[in-house]
Amino acid sequence: MSAQTRDRGALDPSPESDREPAPARRRERPSERDADRSTRSDEFATPKGGALDTLAQLGQRQSSISRATDSQQATETLRKRARAEFFSTPLAINLAKLRSSLEASYRNTVYCSAVLTQEHGKIIGSYCGNRWCSVCNRIRTARAMQRYIPMLVSWSDKYFVTLTLANVQGFELSDTIAGMVRAFQAAKLAMRRTDRHKLVALRKLECTYNERTQSFHPHFLVIVKGESAARLLLLRWLESHPGDAELKGQDVRPCDNQSAREMFKYFTKLVAATRIVATPALDTIFRSMKGHRVCQPVGFILPRTVPDEAEESLEPLDATEAPIRHEERIVWDWCQSLTDWIDLETGLCLTGYEPDDTFRRLVEGH
Numbered sequence: 584m585s586a587q588t589r590d591r592g593a594l595d596p597s598p599e600s601d602r603e604p605a606p607a608r609r610r611e612r613p614s615e616r617d618a619d620r621s622t623r624s625d626e627f628a629t630p631k632g633g634a635l636d637t638l639a640q641l642g643q644r645q646s647s648i649s650r651a652t653d654s655q656q657a658t659e660t661l662r663k664r665a666r667a668e669f670f671s672t673p674l675a676i677n678l679a680k681l682r683s684s685l686e687a688s689y690r691n692t693v694y695c696s697a698v699l700t701q702e703h704g705k706i707i708g709s710y711c712g713n714r715w716c717s718v719c720n721r722i723r724t725a726r727a728m729q730r731y732i733p734m735l736v737s738w739s740d741k742y743f744v745t746l747t748l749a750n751v752q753g754f755e756l757s758d759t760i761a762g763m764v765r766a767f768q769a770a771k772l773a774m775r776r777t778d779r780h781k782l783v784a785l786r787k788l789e790c791t792y793n794e795r796t797q798s799f800h801p802h803f804l805v806i807v808k809g810e811s812a813a814r815l816l817l818l819r820w821l822e823s824h825p826g827d828a829e830l831k832g833q834d835v836r837p838c839d840n841q842s843a844r845e846m847f848k849y850f851t852k853l854v855a856a857t858r859i860v861a862t863p864a865l866d867t868i869f870r871s872m873k874g875h876r877v878c879q880p881v882g883f884i885l886p887r888t889v890p891d892e893a894e895e896s897l898e899p900l901d902a903t904e905a906p907i908r909h910e911e912r913i914v915w916d917w918c919q920s921l922t923d924w925i926d927l928e929t930g931l932c933l934t935g936y937e938p939d940d941t942f943r944r945l946v947e948g949h
Contacts, residue, residue, distance in 0.1 A: 657904040658934060665936035667717035668696055669922045670946055677862045685869055692716045699924055704909040705902040713867055714850065727847045727878055731785055735806055735843045742813035742839035744805040746820045748827050750798035757871040760801050764875060769801065771820035771881060778815055783808040783882035788875055792864040793797045798870060804846055806838055807883050850877045
């Protein structure tokens with residue numbers, strides 16, 4: 584199967600292109616290539632002719648070092664994206680095979696970042712914007728942190744509150760999440776009207792799956808401004824769920840800035856121990872959370888200086904710098920078997936990403 588199909592035969596029955604790609608070849612690491620260029624330029628350097636020549640040489644060397652650094656950073660960014668693409672593609676294929684109500688969205692994820700276009704030294708791609716897509720979640724997480732972290736850091740007295748309910752079965756999950764959102768709203772109103780206390784917080788909705796009991800655990804993680812507000816929120820939550828929410832399952836603790844950053848990592852765990860969570864369970868979570876915001880500001884409004892992370896249409900805040908062949912226009916096609924994007928004209932791979940054995944077994948064993 585050619586690289587053009589990006590190993591999606593299970594979902595793409597269309598005939599392969601007649602054009603055979605050039606044999607794939609790994610490119611040199613930027614550091615090796617730039618070091619070699621630097622050595623060759625030193626061999627043919629003109630003798631020092633004075634202070635002006637020395638300054639010129641220093642300027643050229645600093646410029647060369649800067650270009651090498653930019654190239655290395657761009658390569659590292661693209662390798663992280665390649666790792667996410669390598670993980671997301673087979674996961675989306677297996678989710679699509681379930682033929683659930685999200686099948687079309689899963690299929691869109693299969694083609695997320697399938698083609699990257701390089702032009703004028705920049706690399707851009709198209710994105711599916713789905714929550715289960717690891718490529719898009721990297722963009723979504725970056726947006727959320729840029730949007731909320733400055734506000735959270737400004738709260739000198741902040742607390743981390745965990746609000747949970749007992750685990751539920753899959754058929755109960757959608758209604759349970761909807762009920763939790765209503766209960767949180769009711770708790771906020773009770774605090775304002777009865778307790779005369781305005782709730783200022785950032786609420787995050789998460790859901791995990793317990794393979795042993797085959798049950799689901801939806802819960803809220805909330806960063807609250809002020810200890811008194813945090814404890815009032817917990818009290819109101821317990822009052823709204825008599826018998827369903829036990830005190831031992833809840834938590835209130837001081838929150839530092841590092842803990843605040845950790846909250847943005849994921850909304851559900853896709854990996855349990857050494858394997859990917861069963862796709863039927865993941866599909867249940869994704870369908871149940873559809874239409875609900877993962878991160879919800881409460882009691883404050885932020886200016887739209889950074890795009891909302893909840894928007895379905897995602898684009899990176901900045902295009903990625905091209906690490907090689909900056910002046911050329913290149914179309915890079917993702918190839919799952921090569922774990923990289925490839926230029927079909929030359930066979931050159933873009934990033935040189937190669938997963939370690941553990942990660943490869945995790946992805947390919949799914």
